[in-house]
Amino acid sequence: MDDRLFAQKILELVGGQDNVEKSWHCATRLRIIPNDAAKINLEELKKLKGVLGVVQSGEQCQIVIGNQVGSIYQEFQKLLTQKNDNASQPASETKPEKKKTNIFSRMLSALVGCITPLIPVLIAGGMGKCIVMLLPMLKILDKTSSTYQILYFIFDSSFYFLPVFVAIAAAKQFKTNIYLSALVGATLINPTFIAMIQSGKPQNLFGIPVVPASYANSIIPAIVAIWALSYIEHFFDRYLWRPIKSFMAPLLSIMIVVPLTLLAIGPAMTWVSKGISLVMFFLSGKLGPFAIAIFALIYPWIVTTGMHSALAIAGLEAITKRGFDPFTRVLTLLHNITQGAATLAVAVRTKDEELRATAISAALTVFCAGISEPCLYGVTLKYRKPMYSCMIGGFAGGIYAGIMGVNAYVFMTPGLITLPMWINPNNTGNLQNLLNAVISAAIAAIVTFVVQLFMGIDEPKQEAVSE
Template identity: 35%
Template sequence: MSTTSGAYKIWYAAGDSVFYFLPVLLAFTAAKQLKVNQFVSVALGLSLVYPSIVQLGAKNITLSFFGIPVVPTTYTSTVIPILLAVWALSYLEPLLNKIFPEAVRNIFTPLFSLMIMVPLTLIVVGPIGGYISNWLATGVSAIYKAVPVIAGALVGALWQVFVIFGVHWAFLPLALGNIAKLGYDPLLPITATAVLAQAGAALGVFLKTKDEKMKGLAGSGTITALFGITEPTIYGVTLKLKGPFYCSMIGGGIGGIIAAMAHAVATSFTMPSLLALPTYLGKGFVGEVIGIAVAFLVSAVLTYFFGVKNDQPAKTTVKPIDPKTINPNHVYAPVEGTIVPLKNVKDQVFASGAMGKGIAVVPSSDIVKAPIAGTVSALYPTGHAIGITSNNGIEVLIHIGINTVKLNGKHFKKLVKQNDHVKVGQPLVQFDYKAIKKDGYDDYYQF
């Protein structure tokens, strides 16, 4: 596109306006964190980028504020000056609130806040912040140029650790400052490798895990991480399982080294993700792409082979009732098989506990036996359900399968009658659990 065309100018404004007026946005968010008046803070930020102030800075014209010289400085696209200014405001505002009565506080506190802070920022705070920004940008650039391997390894491996503790927000002003002062930033491309490493680790979990819930979390986490949103992936998948998080640190570190060695830089600020790739175009772009790909693949492969242990829940099996060890005070499982939580049963009446507490068993035997000694108090004609009341008043309901009442007794054979007195382990019902499952019914056995 021609830089003089109307379309270019309009879209450039859409992309650059936030960066140009960055002090205003930072004033708003800083005020929220420091709990000071956000509108006063925004007005303070706006004064720094006011057209006449910007023109004076560009022309290097020195103003006089009651005899005090105001150093000409341009504050568009800056970070540190407005942060320091709002921080200073957080001390001034409570002091003014104490001075002015509540009846006039809403008028005079904002008024005097601006009257004091705008000149104070232009005379003292702003220039100090500008010097700090220059020092930080120069220092980061020097370290990056001197030891890019170490910088890439540390940032790539530890970036998501910084995210967990919220420390990563301290690095973003550095990145913004680098772009404003140097025209580029070397940190953002490295952080992108760490983000894509999380996506790779989540993919490794998705491919390896047998747990349906974790597979769903890992699948969605892979997609969100590719587009820069890693918190659901970290807290829901990788950090929860620990191993994948360590694998992502290794992958991110290796990818960070590659990006740093290629001297990849970002020429505009974007949150690290696949969507940020256009901002890395230029010198080192190929190395950045390779670094991201390596971080993703290494994390995925390491996670698949080493990061996910056997996540299948341990199966509890039911053994046959031993007549020699029967305790009349115990309730025994009436069928052999594998126990599953009742909440996992695909019948909300049982899963919700509306029918009482209990368990479910995936049967490996075709005989239902009495779990307690007592009287057969309920026996459905279809044979799919039976109730027993113990000698001391305990009521137990045994339900074979889900919705198996629709079978009308098919695959069931009753071995007792209503009101029969039964002993622990006595056969009650014979059923063909394989045939029931073949007919399309879940073979869970609930009691």
């Protein structure tokens, strides 16, 4: 089935064009917010060839597709665009009343919607920094050389200018002007503003003190600022006198949002960001080695709900604020390695050649690229027993990782090709943290593999499912 036909089938099963309020994708999932969730044919959607699984989380319908989700999404969007271009009725007349969801679900959906479009930027920046970090260790480049410094700032720009990227993504999420949003994000990292803050001198705006805060590498302040901009811009667009609207609406929007952000939103959300980091560091520090182990027990199930995206945001906050993440990336490492190990054990035990081929392919994908959904939805969740093996193996590896205090220094999806993420960029000569990360992963993999070999899978159930 080609991508266009696949996208068409998905669109039909989610209730058609009129039932899609919003859609986007992450590394492996097509995420849809429907106007009416009851119109989605979940059973047929799960049976559709090429769909690994379907998850309903809050108001979202998450369709797990795999690595090719990007091309499917492009075709899916083309179908929606054609509908919008040819629509004969205003949206307000055709859009059905939407079922309300709780505020937590809406907030989580908005956060994930603002972050997932940034995955290519984070991957490019993270992988680039990993490669550049290795060059001095391999004696290819000297850290003092201009080549090294230029390469480093190229990839570091992915994180330094994060407020601008976040603002653009948030503009799409909250349906406001992208370029005005980018301007708001850019003001947070303007060199003049940074110099004023770093000078140590008291600053004020309209007589109100400006809190000396750095917004480089920040996420949440930009999201909340653009959320505020969406309401302010829409207000002016609706109520300003039409002859002056085109030039006064943008001007007034920026004159209100930027001072509001510098005086209130930015400082408040900086404290929220710090609070998220503090909670994470409390869990990893105060609860001892069992913090990682306990969370590793339930993490496979967290991933099935899509809630791991919220934890990923906390991990990104920790790295950008403190330089390392002692929690979420370690959990992801253990999850990925145990999913691969359990799936590989299934490939060894099964008598079904088709399942064996699927399992080996899925295991290679998660080991190399760190993408676990093919394992999760193609094997482990499908047969349940491998999920229990992953929980046991993750717990075992988590104890070692917790005792040794394993930290991630780059926000990446853990896999074989991203091992440099465990090297401290401020002490590249010390590889102990990398070694501990590898050992914890090895413990998790071996325990999971052995347990799964012992447990096996229900072959009759396998044949019934695979038809």
